[in-house]
Amino acid sequence: MKLQTVAAMDVGSNAIRCLISDVTGLSPDKSVKKNAYLRIPVRLGADVFTSGRISDARQHMFMEAMTAFVHLMRAYDVDHYRICATSAMRDAANGPELINSVGRATGLEISIISGVEEAEILFEANVFSGWVDSDETALYVDVGGGSTEIIAVRNNTLLEAQSFQVGTLRMLAKVVAPEEWLRLDAHLARMAEIYRPRQIIASGGNINKAAKLLDKKEGKATSRAELQALYEDLRSLPYAERMARYRLNEYRADVIVPALEIFLTVAARSGAGRFVIPKVGLVDGIIRHMCFHGGADQSRRPPAPSFRDIP
Template identity: 90%
Template sequence: MKLQTVAAMDVGSNAIRCLISDVTGLGPDKPVKKSAYLRIPVRLGADVFTSGRISDARQHMFLEAMTAFVHLMRAYDVDHYRICATSAMRDAANGPALISSVSRATGLEISIISGVEEAEILFEANTFSAWADPNETSLYVDVGGGSTEIIAVKNNTLLEAQSFQVGTLRMLAQVVTPEEWLRLDAHLARMAETYKPRQIIASGGNINKAAKLLDKKEGKAASRAELQALYEDLRNLPYNERMTRYRLNQYRADVIVPALEIFLTVAARSGAGRFIIPKVGLVDGMVRHMCFYGGAEQARRPPAPSFRDIP
């Protein structure tokens, strides 16, 4: 069967991520081989969560990033792609206009998706089933710059999914509302009573970095105590010393602290005692999603756009 190359782009609040993978045809259970991964720290949320708009400077950065991805996809001879914009673009007053102008300039189709859609893509793509015990309820928690997605899963069944406007950049800007914290707290208290989860399957760049700092191999468990100790150490270090001691780049050294705070809050409120960190994220889910829903006959979601249609 002909090898297909697919590309997924996650236009997040903190960074834009691109994953290019080779698959043996578009269909369920096809093997996936990663070819390239690129992360550009555009930080759209730094503007949006303080001013409500994306600045001219970051609009230009976004256009440059999308133009670069067009060239990258040509270089890798990509067949199909999907681009999803999340929390910052959802909240930006000028987000839809920016998407339209960049689409006209590049020919790319870019979708703004909801937080619940983010969760559904990850679940439908079966991204984390290998890490969940089928006999107990697990919480899949993805912490981003603008939002946190929480999915309750048992035996490959999605029990419920919620998105909260609690993210690392929002916390740094101190714009998470008391009402949203209360909503998150009430949700977690109910989940603790209803499902009694024992583990969190954690995703996001910050928790992946934490796993590396804790020397946890892919999918290995980290205890809440281990994560708490790392959080306390990082929180008590000045920004520059975090970069030096832990070899963090400037775009990770600030956001990793609020990210760990969110994960630990979810664990404490839900009663979960351990973290599984499989090092997957939305782009991985998008690639698997294209494999699952690539055929025109599979109409639950539209097929991924063909990159061949871009002049």
């Protein structure tokens, strides 16, 4: 019997992701089943990481996406939702103003979360069970458009989490601060010395696409050499040929190269030799946090069904 329907939205730098899930059963036998998933390529970071602000055009796109989310929640009869905004919205000078405008127009509440909060919610996605030996430390690495989150985990326990302003859109715009690269390098050197991780649990749209290109089933290990070979081939191709040969859309063809560069850098510096790609992300963590880990107090009920202020 269905207990409730919940929705999560990740307002990322490269795209907006929405997940709607049905929750069945009661604790401790509660389970979550994905119902609908939607990705909207609103690249907030393309503006923010170069100008510090979200342009009028992308503000309009964002408002349209949020309006669609309201309609989607009503169509699926959602009971609770949570929206988390990450790196681009954190950095945008007009981010709070835009969130207030969306709230007035749609009734939606959006939380801007810190990089460490983002990492902790990612951990809630529970991707480690069954793929990491109890006595082994693994690194969970999520690469986005604006930031990279790195979590050290052992025996399903979060040991530490860090966020770095190193992301695909920042790399394409060549705006990653040199000191941030140094901070990342020092952190990975420490991870290698303390934990000696053998594998990376990798998440994000680009690594999911890489797994598909390599014909890897979910959870099947990918070697560093396999990912390196794919990276070298993608990097060698002009943008248009990359799209044609690998059947990549325009919103994936440019960012996949810097994403793989980040993953390979983390692997090389930490000493990890393989990747496991479970195809989960922040929205999965938000859902699980709401359902299993006391996050219900941070969720909201969908706005009342009044269309007066929504085009």
